[in-house]
Amino acid sequence: MSETRELILEAKHVTKRYPASGDRMLTACQDVSLKFYKGKTLGIVGESGCGKSTFMRMVVSLEQPDEGEILFHGRDISRLKGRELRQHRQKIQMVFQDPAEAFSPKMKVMDIICEPLLNFKRIRKSEKEAVARKYLEMVELPGDFALRYPHSMSGGQRQRVGIARALVLEPELIVYDEATSALDVSVQKTIVELLVKLQKEKDIAYGFICHDMALVQSLSHQVAVMYLGSIMEVLPGEKVASGCRHPYTKAMIDAVFDLRMDFDKPIKSIESEAPSPLDLPAGCPFQNRCPRCMEICRREKPALRQIEEDHQIACHLYGQQGEQR
Amino acid sequence: MLSVREISITYGENPVPAVADFSLEMKQGEIVSIVGESGSGKTSLVRAILGCLPGGGHVSQGEILFEGRALSGLGPEEWRNLRGTEISMIFQDSGAMLNPVRRIGSQYVEYIRTHERVSRKEAWEKGKEMLEQMRLPAGEHIMRSYPFQLSGGQRQRVGIAMAMTFQPKLLLADEPTSALDVTTQAQIVRQMLKLRDEYHTGIIVVTHNLGVAAYMADRIVVMKEGRIVDAGTRDQILNHPSSHYTKNLLDSVPAMGGYRFV
Numbered sequence: 065m066s067e068t069r070e071l072i073l074e075a076k077h078v079t080k081r082y083p084a085s086g087d088r089m090l091t092a093c094q095d096v097s098l099k100f101y102k103g104k105t106l107g108i109v110g111e112s113g114c115g116k117s118t119f120m121r122m123v124v125s126l127e128q129p130d131e132g133e134i135l136f137h138g139r140d141i142s143r144l145k146g147r148e149l150r151q152h153r154q155k156i157q158m159v160f161q162d163p164a165e166a167f168s169p170k171m172k173v174m175d176i177i178c179e180p181l182l183n184f185k186r187i188r189k190s191e192k193e194a195v196a197r198k199y200l201e202m203v204e205l206p207g208d209f210a211l212r213y214p215h216s217m218s219g220g221q222r223q224r225v226g227i228a229r230a231l232v233l234e235p236e237l238i239v240y241d242e243a244t245s246a247l248d249v250s251v252q253k254t255i256v257e258l259l260v261k262l263q264k265e266k267d268i269a270y271g272f273i274c275h276d277m278a279l280v281q282s283l284s285h286q287v288a289v290m291y292l293g294s295i296m297e298v299l300p301g302e303k304v305a306s307g308c309r310h311p312y313t314k315a316m317i318d319a320v321f322d323l324r325m326d327f328d329k330p331i332k333s334i335e336s337e338a339p340s341p342l343d344l345p346a347g348c349p350f351q352n353r354c355p356r357c358m359e360i361c362r363r364e365k366p367a368l369r370q371i372e373e374d375h376q377i378a379c380h381l382y383g384q385q386g387e388q389r
Numbered sequence: 390m391l392s393v394r395e396i397s398i399t400y401g402e403n404p405v406p407a408v409a410d411f412s413l414e415m416k417q418g419e420i421v422s423i424v425g426e427s428g429s430g431k432t433s434l435v436r437a438i439l440g441c442l443p444g445g446g447h448v449s450q451g452e453i454l455f456e457g458r459a460l461s462g463l464g465p466e467e468w469r470n471l472r473g474t475e476i477s478m479i480f481q482d483s484g485a486m487l488n489p490v491r492r493i494g495s496q497y498v499e500y501i502r503t504h505e506r507v508s509r510k511e512a513w514e515k516g517k518e519m520l521e522q523m524r525l526p527a528g529e530h531i532m533r534s535y536p537f538q539l540s541g542g543q544r545q546r547v548g549i550a551m552a553m554t555f556q557p558k559l560l561l562a563d564e565p566t567s568a569l570d571v572t573t574q575a576q577i578v579r580q581m582l583k584l585r586d587e588y589h590t591g592i593i594v595v596t597h598n599l600g601v602a603a604y605m606a607d608r609i610v611v612m613k614e615g616r617i618v619d620a621g622t623r624d625q626i627l628n629h630p631s632s633h634y635t636k637n638l639l640d641s642v643p644a645m646g647g648y649r650f651v
Contacts, residue, residue: 278645320645
């Protein structure tokens with residue numbers, strides 16, 4: 065499988081810190097390395113504050129990493145500036161959680177969709193409506209919506225407009241930051257079906273951030289699990305339910321409420337809460353919540369290593385070849 | 390204990406009711422989940438039970454009986470005696486319910502002393518004890534904290550602790566876990582189930598998360614556009630839903646290791 069994949073973007077050892085009060089530093093992302101492939105979806109799951117949004121903001125060049133590099137077709141894009149950066153932005157687009165906040169309420173849908181094209185002078189103003197209609201139909205909305213304002217649309221319809229706006233520049237990578245989290249489940253399902261259809265047609269790479277483990281594993285080719293700024297495990301979507309190995313991934317799956325679960329069994333979940341990213345513990349970030357914490361976990365931070373094809377894990381429980389210690 | 394009889398709720402001059410012909414009978418110690426998509430009227434319903442519909446909203450038809458007493462005719466004084474002691478509520482974000490510029494302790498003491506004639510010291514001790522029962526270690530520390538110093542999960546526990554102080558017969562929970570992370574959500578759900586076991590509290594949970602609704606409930610009510618489309622025991626709703634809408638809703642919930650889109 066790996067030989068047929070085409071690498072589009074690679075993040076290498078990316079670290080991002082923010083200054084916090086009292087001369088302290090908040091580490092949002094620590095040594096994160098991930099790859100995006102053409103036509104494939106990389107899902108990132110994790111609890112709030114784990115750094116998944118910060119990472120994706122660096123991928124779309126909204127933030128600059130403090131360390132490490134982000135290679136887009138082999139070229140480091142994390143230090144781009146000015147005109148180069150502006151030209152590069154066409155290649156990677158983003159869809160936000162709340163489309164009501166992401167649009168100007170005073171702009172018509174066709175202006176929203178075509179603004180990126182006009183910015184890059186790819187179309188003339190007179191072509192606006194026709195182009196907007198084409199893209200609205202692509203996201204399965206009536207073409208007449210081009211003349212509407214965002215407030216007269218439902219949340220699901222607005223999110224479709226957000227997707228249309230991301231598509232117009234024909235990017236190679238689209239990042240979805242909790243793009244379906246504010247929607248009702250039935251609407252969420254139709255949006256996900258649309259995303260998957262568009263991906264197949266256009267061969268776009270997706271980055272999908274979400275806190276819903278069940279949803280992420282159902283639409284991602286690869287899933288990365290993040291905790292306190294570090295990658296804990298990366299594995300294929302279809303292996304998440306039965307083949308995950310990291311104690312944190314397991315804990316997250318145990319806490320999922322599923323309609324097919326055994327309702328008489330008490331729900332398992334780790335007690336306590338994640339420590340603050342302001343004072344990261346030495347050693348494994350998950351040590352004080354881990355049911356299988358060992359002595360070495362308190363001293364040494366486990367490195368992310370390959371244990372099987374497409375399966376990486378950062379945990380001292382597993383040896384070099386993935387054998388359990 | 391609670392009997393909701395064919396109520397309709399309307400807002401202002403709007404001729405279309407937000408909730409229409411809704412009925413529900415509930416026994417002590419029972420957990421009922423109300424599920425539905427946004428705009429289905431589930432929040433209006435629990436707010437009507439507590440008599441705190443937002444501006445312009447009122448029960449235009451039907452009646453709500455709590456232990457045989459009609460709630461619609463209650464005066465402000467009677468409501469004060471009922472709310473917080475007999476019926477209490479947990480909101481989606483308990484942080485929004487708390488005053489951001491006052492410490493938890495001072496608000497908690499005020500709340501207890503509104504309902505019970507006790508000294509400040511006794512109220513403080515009672516509050517601290519409730520927080521610790523809700524698995525907030527170091528209750529004294531929480532009492533001395535401001536709401537913003539706590540995490541979302543901790544604030545939600547404070548909300549539950551306050552709601553449970555007087556061991557109400559009925560607890561209304563409006564999206565109690567929607568703002569929380571999955572691991573915290575599981576902790577809070579477990580906590581709420583314990584309330585029923587320990588205090589025999591009847592709970593109405595309003596949520597759009599069908600997994601949580603199913604796990605907690607004895608019975609499930611499915612709402613759509615202000616009306617009940619399906620109601621029954623958990624087994625009936627999950628395994629033999631009578632309406633097409635419920636079936637569709639259940640099918641839309643992603644499952645671990647279930648249907649894959651790619």
